[in-house]
Amino acid sequence: xxxxxxxxxxxxxxxxxxxxxxxxxxxxxxxxxxxxxxxxxxxxxxxxxxxxxxxxxxxxxxxxxxxxxxxxxxxxxxxxxxxxxxxxxxxxxxxxxxxxxxxxxxxxxxxxxxxxxxxxxxxxxxxxxxxxxxxxxxxxxxxxxxxxxxxxxxxxxxxxxxxxxxxxxxxxxxxxxxxxxxxxxxxxxxxxxxxxxxxxxxxxxxxxxxxxxxxxxxxxxxxxxxxxxxxxxxxxxxxxxxxxxxxxxxxxxxxxxxxxxxxxxxxxxxxxxxxxxxxxxxxxxxxxxxxxxxxxxxxxxxxxxxxxxxxxxxxxxxxxxxxxxx
Amino acid sequence: xxxxxxxxxxxxxxxxxxxxxxxxxxxxxxxxxxxxxxxxxxxxxxxxxxxxxxxxxxxxxxxxxxxxxxxxxxxxxxxxxxxxxxxxxxxxxxxxxxxxxxxxxxxxxxxxxxxxxxxxxxxxxxxxxxxxxxxxxxxxxxxxxxxxxxxxxxxxxxxxxxxxxxxxxxxxxxxxxxxxxxxxxxxxxxxxxxxxxxxxxxxxxxxxxxxxxxxxxxxxxxxxxxxxxxxxxxxxxxxxxxxxxxxxxxxxxxxxxxxxxxxxxxxxxxxxxxxxxxxxxxxxxxxxxxxxxxxxxxxxxxxxxxxxxxxxxxxxxxxxxxxxxxxxxxxxxxxxxxxxxxxxxxxxxxxxxxx
Numbered sequence: 001x002x003x004x005x006x007x008x009x010x011x012x013x014x015x016x017x018x019x020x021x022x023x024x025x026x027x028x029x030x031x032x033x034x035x036x037x038x039x040x041x042x043x044x045x046x047x048x049x050x051x052x053x054x055x056x057x058x059x060x061x062x063x064x065x066x067x068x069x070x071x072x073x074x075x076x077x078x079x080x081x082x083x084x085x086x087x088x089x090x091x092x093x094x095x096x097x098x099x100x101x102x103x104x105x106x107x108x109x110x111x112x113x114x115x116x117x118x119x120x121x122x123x124x125x126x127x128x129x130x131x132x133x134x135x136x137x138x139x140x141x142x143x144x145x146x147x148x149x150x151x152x153x154x155x156x157x158x159x160x161x162x163x164x165x166x167x168x169x170x171x172x173x174x175x176x177x178x179x180x181x182x183x184x185x186x187x188x189x190x191x192x193x194x195x196x197x198x199x200x201x202x203x204x205x206x207x208x209x210x211x212x213x214x215x216x217x218x219x220x221x222x223x224x225x226x227x228x229x230x231x232x233x234x235x236x237x238x239x240x241x242x243x244x245x246x247x248x249x250x251x252x253x254x255x256x257x258x259x260x261x262x263x264x265x266x267x268x269x270x271x272x273x274x275x276x277x278x279x280x281x282x283x284x285x286x287x288x289x290x291x292x293x294x295x296x297x298x299x300x301x302x303x304x305x306x307x308x309x310x311x312x313x314x315x316x317x318x319x320x321x322x323x324x325x326x
Numbered sequence: 327x328x329x330x331x332x333x334x335x336x337x338x339x340x341x342x343x344x345x346x347x348x349x350x351x352x353x354x355x356x357x358x359x360x361x362x363x364x365x366x367x368x369x370x371x372x373x374x375x376x377x378x379x380x381x382x383x384x385x386x387x388x389x390x391x392x393x394x395x396x397x398x399x400x401x402x403x404x405x406x407x408x409x410x411x412x413x414x415x416x417x418x419x420x421x422x423x424x425x426x427x428x429x430x431x432x433x434x435x436x437x438x439x440x441x442x443x444x445x446x447x448x449x450x451x452x453x454x455x456x457x458x459x460x461x462x463x464x465x466x467x468x469x470x471x472x473x474x475x476x477x478x479x480x481x482x483x484x485x486x487x488x489x490x491x492x493x494x495x496x497x498x499x500x501x502x503x504x505x506x507x508x509x510x511x512x513x514x515x516x517x518x519x520x521x522x523x524x525x526x527x528x529x530x531x532x533x534x535x536x537x538x539x540x541x542x543x544x545x546x547x548x549x550x551x552x553x554x555x556x557x558x559x560x561x562x563x564x565x566x567x568x569x570x571x572x573x574x575x576x577x578x579x580x581x582x583x584x585x586x587x588x589x590x591x592x593x594x595x596x597x598x599x600x601x602x603x604x605x606x607x608x609x610x611x612x613x614x615x616x617x618x619x620x621x622x623x624x625x626x627x628x629x630x631x632x633x634x635x636x637x638x639x640x641x642x643x644x645x646x647x648x649x650x651x652x653x654x655x656x657x658x659x660x661x662x663x664x665x666x667x668x669x670x671x672x673x674x675x676x677x678x679x680x681x
Contacts, residue, residue, distance in 0.1 A: 114634050116630050117630070120630050123574065124630075129623075131616045135616040135617070242567070249449055249453070258443040258446045290464050294454060294457025294460065294461050297456070300453055304450055
């Protein structure tokens, strides 16, 4: 049991289940399943973006430009559709991957090959992409009737009772978690995050891994833009504004440590769902909407502090175990 | 790598850039240096400048505070409800400064007592403080401030064209300059930034210094909150959105190394002024507001890319010229010194890329 509890994702999952249970007991309307569906739809985009962000945070990097990339893609695809009377899935995907990869290549090249700090680089690209996006989108609004119907189907459809958008996030998280756990490439990321110097000395091509992870994250942000468009069937200059910090928050809550070397995309996805569940639970429990963000923020701080305290206690125990025989 | 060769430091470089910008702007557009426009620019940059000073000190000691914009808005909200509750602006201002400092204290305690990463903590408190703004104000902004206070935002000081908000900016600039470059405390900050452990072993009370810096940052958010309230004559829960990244961008452009241990107050002042003047110039020239966002991003990227490229070139040249004689190694091999530093914050071979 204690071994199971030491898997970082388990306590978060327990917290999530406990929260759902409590809310369900206190507010019967929450039990209907509509509440759960809404939570999953809302957390899909943040969770999917958190999957790519996890790769970077594991290597002690960060990418704040994802909100701008996702917003730009959602607008470009929507605008293409409005101008050409529709857009095929292939073109939409090409725009998403093209724009995403372009931003990812810029971020990755500056960080991996010039050795610049990713926080600074991605704040810079956040502004540049957001500026280009707002310039292109100024005064233009793309609405549902200008989009092909499959966007709305994906945005509101579900399979086996789980919303399609959330499936995208689940599949993304599952694949990436397996890649990180079982491939050479994935193990390299953990090695780099645990000790960059050691990773370099044992011959891991650190810059190439970093570059690849940034490009991948750009592509994920691009696909996130398509999810954003299907979710709202709407795009304008404010699409995706400010979600980058929620993505990082989801990772941190989900057990991906800012200090690097630990965490999984699956955990980050659970973190995103927990973040959204807190918001919904507060609403369902009749907490005034004005209090909701404050309570969510407080819980986020508590979650970060709690994770640290648990980590400190377990390292304390670990060092004791090592020291006793000596 | 302070070699004997002439080297134009980043902070001197951007002061030169600022002078060139002002000369060029003044010659090409005669509205640019008009008193009214300068008055507007000073007001426009006031909040960013006020918070940029303590943020520079935080980044020098390798910490960061992303909650500053939320903290500013919360201070503004506290000023608003205290003004409504008591009818005294003086009490309201006091309450706003206290609220700002208290928020800074909470950040500082979480970072220093629990040993949490300031990046993670302040993403959390960013949401918390912004949420508290909604708790305090609901969806009704406070906008009935007395005119003798709101005048302070733009009415010039008699005999000049400068607004009253320039007073706290100048006072803060002088104080922060003195503390960072003229006192033992300032040398402690650089020492902490260059290596936590060395600083502890040399007897610097690391945690208390960092705690103090977070409280100071909170206090300056309170001052900036007052400036914001006065300038816009209102307190609303969605004010100053995204200012945190703007402040950080300005500090980094001002030559404060994100890896810690390097930076000057004059560089920060020049960076904020460049941002304000170029924004104003582009606005007067009829540029789209979005161009300004792109320019901010480009300035930030260039401010880290150019020094890194220059130092790579310099290293390559030094390497080549040192091979025949075996000396002249101005550049120590990078890396190995800061394994514990996050490359998200430091980059890889962080170190002497700014003099």
